[in-house]
Amino acid sequence: MTTTATEEKKAPEQPKESFAQAFLHGLWAANTVTVTILAVVLALVIGGILIVVSDPDVMAKYGYFTARPGDALGSSWEVVGDAYASLFKGSVVDPAAVSAWISGEGGWERVFAPISETLTYTTPLVFTGLSVALAFRGGLFNIGAQGQAIVGVILAALAGFLIPLPPVVHLVVALLAGALGGAIWGFIPGFLKARTGAHEVINTIMLNYVALYFLTWIIVQKGVQNPDRTDAISKPVDSSAQLPRLLGDNLRVHAGIILAVLVTWGVAWLLNRSTLGFELRAVGNNPDASRTAGISVTATYVSVMVIAGALAGLGGANMVVGSTADALTPLVVAQIGFDGILVALLGRVKPWGVALAALLFGALRAGGNTMQSVSSISLELVTVLQALIVIFIAAPALVKAIFRLRAARAARLSTSLAKGW
Amino acid sequence: MEPGEIHALLGENGAGKSTLMNVLYGLLQPDEGEILVDDEPVQIRSPRDAINAGIGMVHQHFMLVPVFTVAENVMLGAEKVRGGIAGFLDHRRARREVEEVSTRYGLRVDPDAVVEDLPVGIQQRVEIVKALTREVDLLILDEPTAVLTPQETDELLAVMRSLKESGKSIVFITHKLGEVKAIADRITVIRRGRTVGTATPDASRDELAALMVGRSVSLTVTKLAKEPGPPMLQVEGLVVDDERGHQAVAGVDLEVRAGEVLGIAGVQGNGQTELVEAIMGLRPVLAGTVTLDGQRIEGWSAKKVLRAGVGYVPEDRSVDGLVKEFTVAENLVLDIYDRPPFGSRGVLKPDAIAASAKERIAQFDVRTSSHESAVSTLSGGNQQKVIVAREMSRPLKLFIAAQPTRGVDVGSIEFIHSRIVHERDVDTAVLLVSSELDEVIGLADRIAVMYRGRILAVVPPDTPREEIGLLMAGVVQEEG
Numbered sequence: 010m011t012t013t014a015t016e017e018k019k020a021p022e023q024p025k026e027s028f029a030q031a032f033l034h035g036l037w038a039a040n041t042v043t044v045t046i047l048a049v050v051l052a053l054v055i056g057g058i059l060i061v062v063s064d065p066d067v068m069a070k071y072g073y074f075t076a077r078p079g080d081a082l083g084s085s086w087e088v089v090g091d092a093y094a095s096l097f098k099g100s101v102v103d104p105a106a107v108s109a110w111i112s113g114e115g116g117w118e119r120v121f122a123p124i125s126e127t128l129t130y131t132t133p134l135v136f137t138g139l140s141v142a143l144a145f146r147g148g149l150f151n152i153g154a155q156g157q158a159i160v161g162v163i164l165a166a167l168a169g170f171l172i173p174l175p176p177v178v179h180l181v182v183a184l185l186a187g188a189l190g191g192a193i194w195g196f197i198p199g200f201l202k203a204r205t206g207a208h209e210v211i212n213t214i215m216l217n218y219v220a221l222y223f224l225t226w227i228i229v230q231k232g233v234q235n236p237d238r239t240d241a242i243s244k245p246v247d248s249s250a251q252l253p254r255l256l257g258d259n260l261r262v263h264a265g266i267i268l269a270v271l272v273t274w275g276v277a278w279l280l281n282r283s284t285l286g287f288e289l290r291a292v293g294n295n296p297d298a299s300r301t302a303g304i305s306v307t308a309t310y311v312s313v314m315v316i317a318g319a320l321a322g323l324g325g326a327n328m329v330v331g332s333t334a335d336a337l338t339p340l341v342v343a344q345i346g347f348d349g350i351l352v353a354l355l356g357r358v359k360p361w362g363v364a365l366a367a368l369l370f371g372a373l374r375a376g377g378n379t380m381q382s383v384s385s386i387s388l389e390l391v392t393v394l395q396a397l398i399v400i401f402i403a404a405p406a407l408v409k410a411i412f413r414l415r416a417a418r419a420a421r422l423s424t425s426l427a428k429g430w
Numbered sequence: 431m432e433p434g435e436i437h438a439l440l441g442e443n444g445a446g447k448s449t450l451m452n453v454l455y456g457l458l459q460p461d462e463g464e465i466l467v468d469d470e471p472v473q474i475r476s477p478r479d480a481i482n483a484g485i486g487m488v489h490q491h492f493m494l495v496p497v498f499t500v501a502e503n504v505m506l507g508a509e510k511v512r513g514g515i516a517g518f519l520d521h522r523r524a525r526r527e528v529e530e531v532s533t534r535y536g537l538r539v540d541p542d543a544v545v546e547d548l549p550v551g552i553q554q555r556v557e558i559v560k561a562l563t564r565e566v567d568l569l570i571l572d573e574p575t576a577v578l579t580p581q582e583t584d585e586l587l588a589v590m591r592s593l594k595e596s597g598k599s600i601v602f603i604t605h606k607l608g609e610v611k612a613i614a615d616r617i618t619v620i621r622r623g624r625t626v627g628t629a630t631p632d633a634s635r636d637e638l639a640a641l642m643v644g645r646s647v648s649l650t651v652t653k654l655a656k657e658p659g660p661p662m663l664q665v666e667g668l669v670v671d672d673e674r675g676h677q678a679v680a681g682v683d684l685e686v687r688a689g690e691v692l693g694i695a696g697v698q699g700n701g702q703t704e705l706v707e708a709i710m711g712l713r714p715v716l717a718g719t720v721t722l723d724g725q726r727i728e729g730w731s732a733k734k735v736l737r738a739g740v741g742y743v744p745e746d747r748s749v750d751g752l753v754k755e756f757t758v759a760e761n762l763v764l765d766i767y768d769r770p771p772f773g774s775r776g777v778l779k780p781d782a783i784a785a786s787a788k789e790r791i792a793q794f795d796v797r798t799s800s801h802e803s804a805v806s807t808l809s810g811g812n813q814q815k816v817i818v819a820r821e822m823s824r825p826l827k828l829f830i831a832a833q834p835t836r837g838v839d840v841g842s843i844e845f846i847h848s849r850i851v852h853e854r855d856v857d858t859a860v861l862l863v864s865s866e867l868d869e870v871i872g873l874a875d876r877i878a879v880m881y882r883g884r885i886l887a888v889v890p891p892d893t894p895r896e897e898i899g900l901l902m903a904g905v906v907q908e909e910g
Contacts, residue, residue, distance in 0.1 A: 282780070284767055284768040284778055287760070287767045291753050295753040297749045298749065298753050298764065300732065301732065301742070303732040303735075305733070
């Protein structure tokens with residue numbers, strides 16, 4: 010109280026800020042958006058250093074740095090600039106393609122190809138990110154999005170090639186099967202937590218292994234494995250169960266991204282406007298008070314994990330009914346479940362934040378492919394960039410210290426992220 | 431501050447007492463002004479600076495590691511190492527130091543006891559010993575009696591006197607007038623971040639209270655005589671275990687009638703918590719019956735009990751009463767969020783929630799900047815008012831209040847008491863559990879004294895304090 014009283018007295022003496030000053034002021038305050046952007050910038054800077062260090066030609070020029078520093082610096086700048094330019098060209102837009110389109114030499118498809126790739130990679134991450142974020146808001150750390158996505162992809166694929174159905178119905182059934190698979194895989198740790206108090210982190214990690222080896226087993230079973238192939242791959246999903254492509258057959262972006270946006274909206278609604286969301290947030294923040302107020306904590310844990318599992322399962326389903334693949338392979342879901350954890354943290358466990366974080370990760374992944382093929386920088390650099398971004402996000406104090414941001418909300422964020430443990 | 435003086439800092443919650451003391455202890459930095467120690471201005475940037483300047487602090491919430499022993503806790507932050515070799519803790523020296531300090535000031539503590547096994551009063555003593563081993567001259571006690579039983583409070587006051595005799599100065603932060611008058615040499619009253627007056631212990635309670643709150647307050651509850659109605663809550667032969675499986679409630683019979691306040695007096699930890707939680711359906715009933723308005727309710731879920739017309743103010747508001755990260759409005763509907771008008775068929779109605787929140791904030795005088803502020807930004811008294819408002823804003827048959835005014839400022843206590851009496855006057859049965867004997871005597875129509883899981887006696891409120899005090903200590907006088 011003492012401090013507020015003196016602040017009130019001081020306030021009128023300060024000169025009035027212009028709009029630009031106020032804008033800069035607000036920008037430089039350690040708010041969520043600023044910290045996030047700066048984290049990305051920092052990650053790109055460190056990534057740049059890694060690109061230089063890993064390039065033998067450039068490093069050779071550093072050997073005679075004292076004699077001709079311009080050589081080393083110039084080529085460093087060139088190789089880093091080149092890499093990030095192709096990252097941008099592969100994920101957002103390639104200016105050359107735009108000018109080609111305008112001058113009539115190229116088609117519109119090349120202009121939208123990068124965006125299409127970005128959105129294709131974004132789609133499953135939205136689902137798994139929402140899965141982790143929703144569980145987090147309910148006080149549970151869902152490390153099992155990977156396993157839930159795997160069980161989801163299995164059921165979606167089985168429904169996709171075992172049940173003959175008319176087009177639209179078949180797609181809906183396949184997606185629901187995916188959600189159901191994930192829901193079952195989420196129910197198990199939720200139920201165990203509610204009944205026995207068994208920690209969900211351990212159980213979800215273990216169930217990830219169970220799901221993975223179940224996948225590798227089921228692919229090679231009779232009736233599942235593709236009879237024309239000897240390697241571990243299942244029959245393809247019927248075209249009647251495929252999500253429609255949005256920009257013609259040459260671009261991979263499919264209706265899954267629309268579904269992802271709708272589901273994001275749905276999760277936001279669930280959290281903020283439904284009684285279940287109220288229970289979930291109450292239990293996530295204070296299970297004791299929730300219990301005292303008559304909310305069933307155990308029932309809430311189970312519903313949270315079932316919904317989180319269903320979301321991850323939908324993400325898994327996208328991997329076979331979208332354009333990424335059309336058949337089960339041991340690596341069909343890639344790392345979407347684990348990336349979902351990063352996406353959820355980067356998105357500050359808020360639904361629309363998660364969607365944006367998934368978009369960033371999707372862009373990095375899409376751009377990384379171009380970077381690898383054009384600038385011959387390995388795709389792993391993208392993984393390093395993702396990891397660095399998340400490290401800086403998870404440690405807002407670090408970003409604040411580096412950029413000397415005014416203390417504001419960032420400090421609170423770190424505690425909210427750490428609470429799940 | 432003079433050496434060998436007990437200076438009481440009196441003020442309502444949120445008046446700035448704790449802020450001021452945190453500045454002294456280096457936890458917060460002053461915007462303006464300076465601190466003088468022995469006439470020298472000092473800059474205190476951290477608790478370490480404060481300790482070097484001879485200032486020690488005992489926080490309201492203890493800063494102890496529960497699984498460490500007393501000696502380990504005392505040396506925490508100033509670990510002694512054997513023979514100057516880093517990494518080798520000198521337990522023996524730490525233990526000796528604890529013993530030395532505890533004999534010198536008459537603070538009995540066992541250096542080898544594990545802190546989490548100790549009662550709250552002793553834990554506080556450990557905090558004091560910890561401060562004293564740092565050789566401080568000025569000791570700040572932040573609301574030290576808020577968590578203590580009457581007996582423990584008396585012991586603490588005795589400790590404070592002996593510290594004063596050995597020349598230590600004490601800043602005693604509190605909002606309890608009785609204690610201030612009993613022990614302080616000088617009293618400074620703070621309101622809204624300013625010193626509003628100084629007083630001597632001769633000042634009357636009403637004068638001090640008026641200074642604190644800024645208006646005159648009535649400390650005694652005005653309550654009209656009232657004929658109680660039919661029995662509303664009947665408990666028979668109730669047996670309940672605590673978390674560790676020990677029998678906490680060992681066959682309790684009691685009856686609360688509509689329109690009466692039954693006060694349960696007793697030193698904390700005699701089964702009151704378990705009794706109330708069992709009635710609320712939060713703890714399994716092992717034997718016996720609970721009847722609410724003719725209906726057996728034992729074994730019901732908490733939700734069902736609440737819906738049957740029971741209002742419940744839990745004793746630990748920050749753990750059981752509120753979701754701190756939630757807004758005031760959300761906390762106000764924490765147990766009715768899914769019923770019309772606040773929610774129906776799984777959908778919340780934010781407009782109805784906000785409208786009713788605004789209404790109740792006004793009605794219950796909750797001091798908050800907005801109904802959308804996080805409840806954790808409110809002072810303790812106002813947080814408690816949020817709970818009381820929530821629990822009283824539906825038709826009630828039974829209102830259970832456990833320690834309703836613990837850690838609550840005078841102004842809010844007055845308000846909460848008047849609301850409890852009002853509930854009684856509209857024929858609600860009220861079960862009041864409090865370890866503050868004054869509160870029980872002031873509010874209750876009948877007083878049940880609980881000791882070791884049993885009700886020893888039910889007495890009228892005009893029973894002499896001493897007699898109730900003896901019952902609380904388990905002494906039953908022979909009839910005759």
